[in-house]
Amino acid sequence: MTPSRTAFAAILTKDLRSELRTLQSLPAMALFSVTTFVIFRFGLDRTSLSGSLAAGVLWATLLFAAVLGINRLFVAEREEGGFDAIRLAPVDRSVLFAAKVAALLVYLAALELVAVPIFALFFLQDAAGLGPLVAVLLLADLGLAATGTLISSMAVNSRARDLLVPLVLLPLAVPLMIAATGATERLLALGGPSYHRFGTWLMVLGLYDLIFGLVGYAVFDFLLED
Amino acid sequence: MYGKGLKTLSIATVAMLAVSLSLVFFYAPLDGDQGFIQKIFYIHVPLAIVALVGFIVGGVFAIAHLRTDDRKWDAYSYVCIHISVIFGVAVLITGAIWAKASWGHWWVWDEPTLVSFLIVFLLYATYYPFRYAVEDRDRQARYASVFAVTAGAFVPLNFMAVRMAQSLVHPRTFATAEGGMPGEMMLTFLCSLVAMGLLWTTLVKFELTAKSASGQVKRLRRALDAPPSGGSSRIAPEVS
Numbered sequence: 001m002t003p004s005r006t007a008f009a010a011i012l013t014k015d016l017r018s019e020l021r022t023l024q025s026l027p028a029m030a031l032f033s034v035t036t037f038v039i040f041r042f043g044l045d046r047t048s049l050s051g052s053l054a055a056g057v058l059w060a061t062l063l064f065a066a067v068l069g070i071n072r073l074f075v076a077e078r079e080e081g082g083f084d085a086i087r088l089a090p091v092d093r094s095v096l097f098a099a100k101v102a103a104l105l106v107y108l109a110a111l112e113l114v115a116v117p118i119f120a121l122f123f124l125q126d127a128a129g130l131g132p133l134v135a136v137l138l139l140a141d142l143g144l145a146a147t148g149t150l151i152s153s154m155a156v157n158s159r160a161r162d163l164l165v166p167l168v169l170l171p172l173a174v175p176l177m178i179a180a181t182g183a184t185e186r187l188l189a190l191g192g193p194s195y196h197r198f199g200t201w202l203m204v205l206g207l208y209d210l211i212f213g214l215v216g217y218a219v220f221d222f223l224l225e226d
Numbered sequence: 227m228y229g230k231g232l233k234t235l236s237i238a239t240v241a242m243l244a245v246s247l248s249l250v251f252f253y254a255p256l257d258g259d260q261g262f263i264q265k266i267f268y269i270h271v272p273l274a275i276v277a278l279v280g281f282i283v284g285g286v287f288a289i290a291h292l293r294t295d296d297r298k299w300d301a302y303s304y305v306c307i308h309i310s311v312i313f314g315v316a317v318l319i320t321g322a323i324w325a326k327a328s329w330g331h332w333w334v335w336d337e338p339t340l341v342s343f344l345i346v347f348l349l350y351a352t353y354y355p356f357r358y359a360v361e362d363r364d365r366q367a368r369y370a371s372v373f374a375v376t377a378g379a380f381v382p383l384n385f386m387a388v389r390m391a392q393s394l395v396h397p398r399t400f401a402t403a404e405g406g407m408p409g410e411m412m413l414t415f416l417c418s419l420v421a422m423g424l425l426w427t428t429l430v431k432f433e434l435t436a437k438s439a440s441g442q443v444k445r446l447r448r449a450l451d452a453p454p455s456g457g458s459s460r461i462a463p464e465v466s
Contacts, residue, residue, distance in 0.1 A: 158356075
Protein backbone atom coordinates (compact mmCIF):
# COMPACT_ATOMS: atom_id res chain seq x y z
CA MET A 1 0.00 0.00 0.00
CA THR A 2 1.11 3.51 -0.72
CA PRO A 3 1.72 5.77 2.29
CA SER A 4 -1.42 7.82 1.62
CA ARG A 5 -3.55 4.71 1.43
CA THR A 6 -2.11 3.45 4.71
CA ALA A 7 -2.74 6.83 6.29
CA PHE A 8 -6.28 6.89 4.91
CA ALA A 9 -7.03 3.46 6.35
CA ALA A 10 -5.38 4.38 9.67
CA ILE A 11 -7.37 7.60 10.11
CA LEU A 12 -10.62 5.96 9.08
CA THR A 13 -10.21 3.01 11.46
CA LYS A 14 -9.13 5.37 14.23
CA ASP A 15 -12.29 7.44 13.74
CA LEU A 16 -14.64 4.49 13.55
CA ARG A 17 -13.02 2.77 16.51
CA SER A 18 -13.19 5.83 18.71
CA GLU A 19 -16.83 6.36 17.72
CA LEU A 20 -17.60 2.73 18.56
CA ARG A 21 -15.93 3.08 21.95
CA THR A 22 -17.25 6.47 22.98
CA LEU A 23 -20.55 6.51 21.03
CA GLN A 24 -20.44 10.28 20.94
CA SER A 25 -22.34 11.06 17.75
CA LEU A 26 -24.30 8.15 16.34
CA PRO A 27 -26.77 7.43 19.16
CA ALA A 28 -27.50 11.14 19.44
CA MET A 29 -28.13 11.42 15.69
CA ALA A 30 -30.45 8.41 15.67
CA LEU A 31 -32.35 9.56 18.74
CA PHE A 32 -32.68 13.05 17.30
CA SER A 33 -34.15 11.74 14.05
CA VAL A 34 -36.74 9.56 15.79
CA THR A 35 -37.80 12.45 18.03
CA THR A 36 -38.06 14.71 15.01
CA PHE A 37 -40.36 12.19 13.30
CA VAL A 38 -42.62 12.30 16.36
CA ILE A 39 -42.61 16.10 16.24
CA PHE A 40 -43.53 16.02 12.54
CA ARG A 41 -46.34 13.59 13.35
CA PHE A 42 -47.94 16.22 15.55
CA GLY A 43 -46.69 19.28 13.70
CA LEU A 44 -48.31 18.11 10.48
CA ASP A 45 -51.07 16.23 12.27
CA ARG A 46 -50.74 13.23 9.95
CA THR A 47 -50.37 9.59 10.77
CA SER A 48 -49.29 8.58 7.30
CA LEU A 49 -47.25 10.43 4.72
CA SER A 50 -46.67 10.09 1.01
CA GLY A 51 -45.22 11.97 -1.91
CA SER A 52 -43.62 15.35 -1.37
CA LEU A 53 -44.64 15.55 2.28
CA ALA A 54 -42.92 12.24 3.05
CA ALA A 55 -39.82 13.30 1.13
CA GLY A 56 -39.69 16.63 2.93
CA VAL A 57 -40.04 15.12 6.39
CA LEU A 58 -37.45 12.45 5.69
CA TRP A 59 -34.83 14.76 4.21
CA ALA A 60 -35.27 17.63 6.64
CA THR A 61 -34.83 15.18 9.50
CA LEU A 62 -31.81 13.46 7.97
CA LEU A 63 -30.17 16.79 7.17
CA PHE A 64 -30.56 18.15 10.69
CA ALA A 65 -29.44 14.86 12.22
CA ALA A 66 -26.40 14.95 9.94
CA VAL A 67 -25.56 18.45 11.21
CA LEU A 68 -25.19 16.98 14.72
CA GLY A 69 -22.57 14.53 13.52
CA ILE A 70 -20.84 17.07 11.28
CA ASN A 71 -20.49 19.44 14.23
CA ARG A 72 -18.48 16.87 16.15
CA LEU A 73 -16.46 15.47 13.26
CA PHE A 74 -13.22 17.34 14.00
CA VAL A 75 -13.62 18.05 17.70
CA ALA A 76 -11.28 15.24 18.73
CA GLU A 77 -8.73 16.33 16.11
CA ARG A 78 -8.64 19.79 17.58
CA GLU A 79 -8.69 18.87 21.24
CA GLU A 80 -6.28 15.95 21.10
CA GLY A 81 -3.86 17.44 18.58
CA GLY A 82 -4.81 15.36 15.55
CA PHE A 83 -4.35 18.39 13.27
CA ASP A 84 -0.75 18.78 14.43
CA ALA A 85 -0.14 15.09 13.96
CA ILE A 86 -1.32 15.13 10.35
CA ARG A 87 0.78 18.24 9.73
CA LEU A 88 3.88 16.44 11.01
CA ALA A 89 3.16 13.19 9.21
CA PRO A 90 4.88 12.77 5.83
CA VAL A 91 1.63 12.21 3.96
CA ASP A 92 -0.55 14.29 1.68
CA ARG A 93 -2.93 16.42 3.75
CA SER A 94 -5.84 15.67 1.47
CA VAL A 95 -5.75 12.19 2.98
CA LEU A 96 -7.33 13.62 6.11
CA PHE A 97 -10.13 15.07 3.99
CA ALA A 98 -10.75 11.77 2.21
CA ALA A 99 -10.67 9.78 5.45
CA LYS A 100 -13.05 12.18 7.20
CA VAL A 101 -15.45 12.10 4.25
CA ALA A 102 -15.38 8.31 4.42
CA ALA A 103 -15.97 8.33 8.18
CA LEU A 104 -18.87 10.75 7.84
CA LEU A 105 -20.27 8.60 5.05
CA VAL A 106 -20.24 5.61 7.40
CA TYR A 107 -21.96 7.66 10.13
CA LEU A 108 -24.65 8.83 7.74
CA ALA A 109 -25.23 5.33 6.40
CA ALA A 110 -25.52 4.02 9.96
CA LEU A 111 -27.94 6.81 10.83
CA GLU A 112 -30.10 6.03 7.81
CA LEU A 113 -30.01 2.33 8.58
CA VAL A 114 -31.87 3.23 11.77
CA ALA A 115 -33.88 6.29 10.75
CA VAL A 116 -35.26 5.19 7.37
CA PRO A 117 -36.85 1.91 8.56
CA ILE A 118 -38.36 3.73 11.53
CA PHE A 119 -39.66 6.41 9.18
CA ALA A 120 -41.22 3.70 6.99
CA LEU A 121 -42.69 2.02 10.04
CA PHE A 122 -44.18 5.26 11.35
CA PHE A 123 -45.51 6.84 8.20
CA LEU A 124 -45.41 4.77 5.02
CA GLN A 125 -48.26 2.65 3.69
CA ASP A 126 -46.07 0.50 1.49
CA ALA A 127 -42.33 0.08 1.45
CA ALA A 128 -41.89 -0.53 -2.28
CA GLY A 129 -40.02 2.75 -2.78
CA LEU A 130 -37.33 1.96 -0.21
CA GLY A 131 -35.22 -0.19 -2.55
CA PRO A 132 -34.41 2.49 -5.14
CA LEU A 133 -34.26 5.05 -2.31
CA VAL A 134 -30.92 3.50 -1.32
CA ALA A 135 -29.31 4.98 -4.45
CA VAL A 136 -30.63 8.46 -3.61
CA LEU A 137 -29.49 8.14 0.01
CA LEU A 138 -25.98 7.05 -1.00
CA LEU A 139 -25.46 9.85 -3.53
CA ALA A 140 -26.89 12.50 -1.21
CA ASP A 141 -24.74 11.22 1.68
CA LEU A 142 -21.63 11.55 -0.44
CA GLY A 143 -22.38 15.20 -1.23
CA LEU A 144 -23.34 15.96 2.35
CA ALA A 145 -20.16 14.27 3.59
CA ALA A 146 -17.99 16.34 1.20
CA THR A 147 -19.47 19.74 2.08
CA GLY A 148 -19.92 18.78 5.73
CA THR A 149 -16.28 17.78 6.15
CA LEU A 150 -15.11 20.98 4.49
CA ILE A 151 -17.28 23.27 6.63
CA SER A 152 -16.67 21.28 9.82
CA SER A 153 -12.90 21.46 9.48
CA MET A 154 -13.10 25.25 9.31
CA ALA A 155 -15.82 25.73 11.91
CA VAL A 156 -13.96 23.71 14.52
CA ASN A 157 -11.13 26.27 14.50
CA SER A 158 -13.42 29.23 15.03
CA ARG A 159 -15.11 30.86 17.98
CA ALA A 160 -18.67 30.02 16.93
CA ARG A 161 -18.13 26.34 16.22
CA ASP A 162 -21.62 24.94 16.76
CA LEU A 163 -23.22 27.91 15.08
CA LEU A 164 -21.25 27.97 11.85
CA VAL A 165 -21.93 24.44 10.64
CA PRO A 166 -25.72 24.77 10.37
CA LEU A 167 -25.45 28.38 9.25
CA VAL A 168 -23.15 27.73 6.29
CA LEU A 169 -24.03 24.12 5.54
CA LEU A 170 -27.79 24.57 5.15
CA PRO A 171 -27.69 26.99 2.20
CA LEU A 172 -24.91 24.91 0.65
CA ALA A 173 -27.08 21.82 0.94
CA VAL A 174 -30.10 23.36 -0.80
CA PRO A 175 -29.33 21.99 -4.30
CA LEU A 176 -28.65 18.60 -2.75
CA MET A 177 -31.99 18.69 -0.96
CA ILE A 178 -33.81 19.81 -4.11
CA ALA A 179 -32.48 16.82 -6.03
CA ALA A 180 -32.89 14.34 -3.17
CA THR A 181 -36.48 15.33 -2.39
CA GLY A 182 -37.26 15.53 -6.10
CA ALA A 183 -36.26 11.90 -6.52
CA THR A 184 -37.74 10.69 -3.20
CA GLU A 185 -41.09 12.38 -3.71
CA ARG A 186 -41.91 10.14 -6.68
CA LEU A 187 -40.56 7.01 -5.00
CA LEU A 188 -42.82 7.46 -2.00
CA ALA A 189 -45.86 8.53 -4.01
CA LEU A 190 -49.24 7.11 -3.14
CA GLY A 191 -49.95 4.05 -5.27
CA GLY A 192 -46.42 2.79 -5.77
CA PRO A 193 -43.12 4.35 -6.81
CA SER A 194 -42.77 6.14 -10.11
CA TYR A 195 -39.45 6.76 -11.83
CA HIS A 196 -40.33 10.00 -13.58
CA ARG A 197 -37.09 12.06 -13.82
CA PHE A 198 -35.41 9.68 -11.37
CA GLY A 199 -32.25 9.43 -13.50
CA THR A 200 -32.05 13.21 -13.92
CA TRP A 201 -32.14 13.78 -10.18
CA LEU A 202 -29.51 11.12 -9.61
CA MET A 203 -27.34 12.91 -12.15
CA VAL A 204 -27.76 16.22 -10.31
CA LEU A 205 -26.77 14.49 -7.07
CA GLY A 206 -23.75 12.95 -8.78
CA LEU A 207 -22.74 16.33 -10.19
CA TYR A 208 -23.01 17.91 -6.74
CA ASP A 209 -20.86 15.12 -5.26
CA LEU A 210 -18.27 15.53 -8.00
CA ILE A 211 -18.02 19.32 -7.76
CA PHE A 212 -17.83 19.55 -3.99
CA GLY A 213 -15.63 16.47 -3.72
CA LEU A 214 -13.14 18.11 -6.07
CA VAL A 215 -13.42 21.55 -4.43
CA GLY A 216 -12.91 20.03 -0.98
CA TYR A 217 -9.96 17.97 -2.15
CA ALA A 218 -8.38 20.99 -3.84
CA VAL A 219 -8.75 23.50 -1.00
CA PHE A 220 -8.30 21.26 2.03
CA ASP A 221 -4.51 21.70 1.95
CA PHE A 222 -4.87 25.38 2.73
CA LEU A 223 -6.99 24.74 5.79
CA LEU A 224 -4.22 22.83 7.56
CA GLU A 225 -1.46 25.39 6.94
CA ASP A 226 -0.30 27.28 9.96
CA MET B 227 -2.40 54.05 -4.15
CA TYR B 228 -5.83 52.58 -4.50
CA GLY B 229 -7.28 56.04 -4.94
CA LYS B 230 -5.62 56.50 -8.32
CA GLY B 231 -8.16 56.98 -11.10
CA LEU B 232 -11.01 56.96 -8.64
CA LYS B 233 -12.21 60.41 -9.68
CA THR B 234 -12.31 59.57 -13.39
CA LEU B 235 -14.06 56.32 -12.67
CA SER B 236 -16.66 58.00 -10.46
CA ILE B 237 -17.41 60.64 -13.10
CA ALA B 238 -17.70 57.97 -15.78
CA THR B 239 -20.08 55.99 -13.58
CA VAL B 240 -22.33 58.95 -12.87
CA ALA B 241 -22.39 59.86 -16.56
CA MET B 242 -23.17 56.31 -17.61
CA LEU B 243 -25.91 56.00 -14.99
CA ALA B 244 -27.44 59.25 -16.24
CA VAL B 245 -27.30 58.06 -19.84
CA SER B 246 -28.80 54.69 -19.07
CA LEU B 247 -31.58 56.14 -16.91
CA SER B 248 -32.54 58.64 -19.58
CA LEU B 249 -32.57 55.82 -22.10
CA VAL B 250 -34.79 53.80 -19.76
CA PHE B 251 -37.34 56.57 -19.32
CA PHE B 252 -37.26 58.45 -22.62
CA TYR B 253 -35.97 56.08 -25.29
CA ALA B 254 -37.01 52.51 -24.54
CA PRO B 255 -40.55 51.74 -25.73
CA LEU B 256 -43.27 50.92 -23.24
CA ASP B 257 -43.77 47.20 -22.87
CA GLY B 258 -47.03 46.19 -24.52
CA ASP B 259 -47.78 43.66 -21.84
CA GLN B 260 -46.69 45.23 -18.56
CA GLY B 261 -46.55 48.93 -19.37
CA PHE B 262 -44.52 51.29 -17.26
CA ILE B 263 -43.66 48.83 -14.48
CA GLN B 264 -41.53 46.86 -16.92
CA LYS B 265 -38.94 49.68 -16.65
CA ILE B 266 -37.75 48.17 -13.37
CA PHE B 267 -36.37 45.37 -15.51
CA TYR B 268 -33.55 47.71 -16.57
CA ILE B 269 -32.52 48.15 -12.94
CA HIS B 270 -33.30 44.73 -11.52
CA VAL B 271 -31.73 42.42 -14.09
CA PRO B 272 -28.42 44.31 -14.53
CA LEU B 273 -28.09 44.52 -10.74
CA ALA B 274 -28.59 40.77 -10.46
CA ILE B 275 -26.14 39.96 -13.25
CA VAL B 276 -23.50 42.28 -11.81
CA ALA B 277 -23.99 40.86 -8.29
CA LEU B 278 -23.59 37.29 -9.51
CA VAL B 279 -20.54 38.15 -11.61
CA GLY B 280 -19.17 39.94 -8.54
CA PHE B 281 -19.54 36.77 -6.47
CA ILE B 282 -17.64 34.81 -9.11
CA VAL B 283 -14.95 37.50 -9.32
CA GLY B 284 -14.62 37.31 -5.54
CA GLY B 285 -14.06 33.56 -5.92
CA VAL B 286 -11.37 34.14 -8.57
CA PHE B 287 -9.55 36.60 -6.29
CA ALA B 288 -9.84 34.03 -3.52
CA ILE B 289 -8.09 31.47 -5.73
CA ALA B 290 -5.35 34.06 -6.36
CA HIS B 291 -5.05 34.54 -2.59
CA LEU B 292 -4.75 30.83 -1.93
CA ARG B 293 -2.15 30.41 -4.65
CA THR B 294 0.06 33.39 -3.82
CA ASP B 295 -0.68 33.79 -0.11
CA ASP B 296 -0.78 37.55 -0.71
CA ARG B 297 -3.25 39.25 1.65
CA LYS B 298 -4.03 41.84 -1.01
CA TRP B 299 -6.10 39.31 -2.95
CA ASP B 300 -8.06 38.41 0.15
CA ALA B 301 -9.00 42.05 0.58
CA TYR B 302 -10.09 42.17 -3.08
CA SER B 303 -12.16 39.05 -2.62
CA TYR B 304 -13.76 40.39 0.55
CA VAL B 305 -14.69 43.72 -1.02
CA CYS B 306 -16.12 42.07 -4.15
CA ILE B 307 -18.36 39.82 -2.08
CA HIS B 308 -19.29 42.69 0.23
CA ILE B 309 -20.46 44.98 -2.59
CA SER B 310 -22.22 42.08 -4.31
CA VAL B 311 -24.15 41.27 -1.13
CA ILE B 312 -25.29 44.90 -0.98
CA PHE B 313 -26.32 44.68 -4.64
CA GLY B 314 -28.08 41.44 -3.72
CA VAL B 315 -30.29 43.24 -1.22
CA ALA B 316 -31.24 45.70 -3.97
CA VAL B 317 -31.95 42.80 -6.35
CA LEU B 318 -34.29 41.12 -3.90
CA ILE B 319 -36.14 44.37 -3.16
CA THR B 320 -36.55 45.38 -6.82
CA GLY B 321 -37.52 41.80 -7.65
CA ALA B 322 -40.20 41.82 -4.98
CA ILE B 323 -41.56 45.13 -6.25
CA TRP B 324 -41.66 43.84 -9.81
CA ALA B 325 -43.34 40.62 -8.68
CA LYS B 326 -45.97 42.55 -6.72
CA ALA B 327 -46.70 44.82 -9.68
CA SER B 328 -46.88 42.20 -12.39
CA TRP B 329 -48.03 39.05 -10.60
CA GLY B 330 -49.77 40.51 -7.57
CA HIS B 331 -47.57 38.90 -4.92
CA TRP B 332 -44.46 40.15 -3.17
CA TRP B 333 -42.83 36.79 -3.42
CA VAL B 334 -43.32 34.15 -6.10
CA TRP B 335 -41.88 30.67 -5.59
CA ASP B 336 -42.47 29.71 -9.24
CA GLU B 337 -39.82 32.05 -10.51
CA PRO B 338 -36.62 29.96 -10.49
CA THR B 339 -34.24 32.86 -11.00
CA LEU B 340 -35.64 34.75 -8.01
CA VAL B 341 -35.50 31.65 -5.78
CA SER B 342 -31.98 30.75 -6.90
CA PHE B 343 -30.87 34.26 -6.21
CA LEU B 344 -32.34 34.14 -2.71
CA ILE B 345 -30.46 30.92 -1.93
CA VAL B 346 -27.18 32.32 -3.26
CA PHE B 347 -27.78 35.49 -1.26
CA LEU B 348 -28.45 33.49 1.92
CA LEU B 349 -25.21 31.57 1.43
CA TYR B 350 -23.15 34.72 0.90
CA ALA B 351 -24.82 36.41 3.85
CA THR B 352 -23.14 33.79 6.04
CA TYR B 353 -19.75 34.99 4.76
CA TYR B 354 -19.57 37.66 7.48
CA PRO B 355 -20.31 35.56 10.60
CA PHE B 356 -18.10 32.86 9.10
CA ARG B 357 -15.20 35.19 8.48
CA TYR B 358 -15.30 37.01 11.78
CA ALA B 359 -15.66 33.86 13.86
CA VAL B 360 -12.03 33.09 13.04
CA GLU B 361 -9.66 35.11 15.17
CA ASP B 362 -6.22 34.51 13.73
CA ARG B 363 -5.70 36.98 10.86
CA ASP B 364 -3.97 34.68 8.39
CA ARG B 365 -6.28 31.82 9.11
CA GLN B 366 -9.28 34.11 8.76
CA ALA B 367 -8.11 35.19 5.32
CA ARG B 368 -7.48 31.62 4.25
CA TYR B 369 -10.81 30.31 5.50
CA ALA B 370 -12.65 33.20 3.87
CA SER B 371 -10.95 32.38 0.59
CA VAL B 372 -11.92 28.73 0.86
CA PHE B 373 -15.48 29.86 1.50
CA ALA B 374 -15.41 32.18 -1.51
CA VAL B 375 -14.12 29.40 -3.79
CA THR B 376 -16.69 26.90 -2.55
CA ALA B 377 -19.54 29.37 -2.83
CA GLY B 378 -18.35 30.39 -6.30
CA ALA B 379 -18.66 26.77 -7.42
CA PHE B 380 -22.06 26.62 -5.75
CA VAL B 381 -23.62 29.47 -7.77
CA PRO B 382 -24.04 27.74 -11.17
CA LEU B 383 -24.95 24.41 -9.59
CA ASN B 384 -27.66 26.03 -7.53
CA PHE B 385 -29.16 27.81 -10.53
CA MET B 386 -29.30 24.53 -12.39
CA ALA B 387 -30.94 22.62 -9.53
CA VAL B 388 -33.59 25.26 -8.87
CA ARG B 389 -34.40 25.59 -12.57
CA MET B 390 -34.90 21.85 -12.77
CA ALA B 391 -37.20 21.76 -9.76
CA GLN B 392 -39.65 24.01 -11.60
CA SER B 393 -42.33 22.40 -13.69
CA LEU B 394 -43.77 25.72 -14.72
CA VAL B 395 -41.57 27.72 -17.04
CA HIS B 396 -41.66 31.47 -16.93
CA PRO B 397 -40.92 33.46 -20.07
CA ARG B 398 -37.18 33.84 -20.42
CA THR B 399 -36.57 37.43 -21.32
CA PHE B 400 -33.88 36.76 -23.87
CA ALA B 401 -35.26 33.66 -25.51
CA THR B 402 -38.90 34.11 -26.35
CA ALA B 403 -40.35 32.55 -29.44
CA GLU B 404 -40.37 35.94 -31.16
CA GLY B 405 -36.59 36.09 -30.96
CA GLY B 406 -36.07 38.24 -27.87
CA MET B 407 -36.73 41.88 -27.20
CA PRO B 408 -36.71 44.71 -29.71
CA GLY B 409 -33.50 46.55 -30.51
CA GLU B 410 -34.25 49.69 -28.51
CA MET B 411 -34.92 47.66 -25.40
CA MET B 412 -31.78 45.62 -25.93
CA LEU B 413 -29.67 48.76 -26.31
CA THR B 414 -31.16 50.29 -23.17
CA PHE B 415 -30.61 47.08 -21.29
CA LEU B 416 -26.97 46.84 -22.36
CA CYS B 417 -26.38 50.46 -21.35
CA SER B 418 -27.89 49.76 -17.94
CA LEU B 419 -25.73 46.68 -17.59
CA VAL B 420 -22.58 48.69 -18.33
CA ALA B 421 -23.71 51.41 -15.90
CA MET B 422 -24.32 48.90 -13.11
CA GLY B 423 -21.01 47.22 -13.82
CA LEU B 424 -19.27 50.59 -13.56
CA LEU B 425 -21.14 51.36 -10.36
CA TRP B 426 -20.02 48.06 -8.85
CA THR B 427 -16.40 48.65 -9.89
CA THR B 428 -16.44 52.16 -8.46
CA LEU B 429 -17.87 51.01 -5.15
CA VAL B 430 -15.29 48.21 -4.95
CA LYS B 431 -12.51 50.69 -5.65
CA PHE B 432 -13.89 53.13 -3.07
CA GLU B 433 -14.00 50.50 -0.37
CA LEU B 434 -10.53 49.20 -1.20
CA THR B 435 -9.19 52.76 -1.03
CA ALA B 436 -10.90 53.36 2.30
CA LYS B 437 -9.60 50.09 3.71
CA SER B 438 -6.08 50.70 2.50
CA ALA B 439 -6.14 54.25 3.92
CA SER B 440 -7.43 53.14 7.30
CA GLY B 441 -4.85 50.36 7.32
CA GLN B 442 -2.11 52.88 6.66
CA VAL B 443 -3.38 55.18 9.39
CA LYS B 444 -3.42 52.25 11.79
CA ARG B 445 0.13 51.31 10.89
CA LEU B 446 1.37 54.88 11.21
CA ARG B 447 -0.31 55.28 14.57
CA ARG B 448 1.22 52.03 15.73
CA ALA B 449 4.61 53.20 14.49
CA LEU B 450 4.23 56.43 16.48
CA ASP B 451 3.27 54.60 19.65
CA ALA B 452 5.59 51.66 19.50
CA PRO B 453 9.37 51.78 19.56
CA PRO B 454 10.85 51.29 16.11
CA SER B 455 10.98 47.68 15.09
CA GLY B 456 11.15 45.97 11.72
CA GLY B 457 8.35 48.14 10.36
CA SER B 458 6.57 46.36 7.56
CA SER B 459 5.88 48.35 4.45
CA ARG B 460 3.03 46.24 3.29
CA ILE B 461 0.46 48.14 1.39
CA ALA B 462 -2.26 45.56 1.34
CA PRO B 463 -5.49 47.02 2.63
CA GLU B 464 -6.63 45.52 5.87
CA VAL B 465 -9.97 43.87 6.27
CA SER B 466 -11.44 44.60 9.63
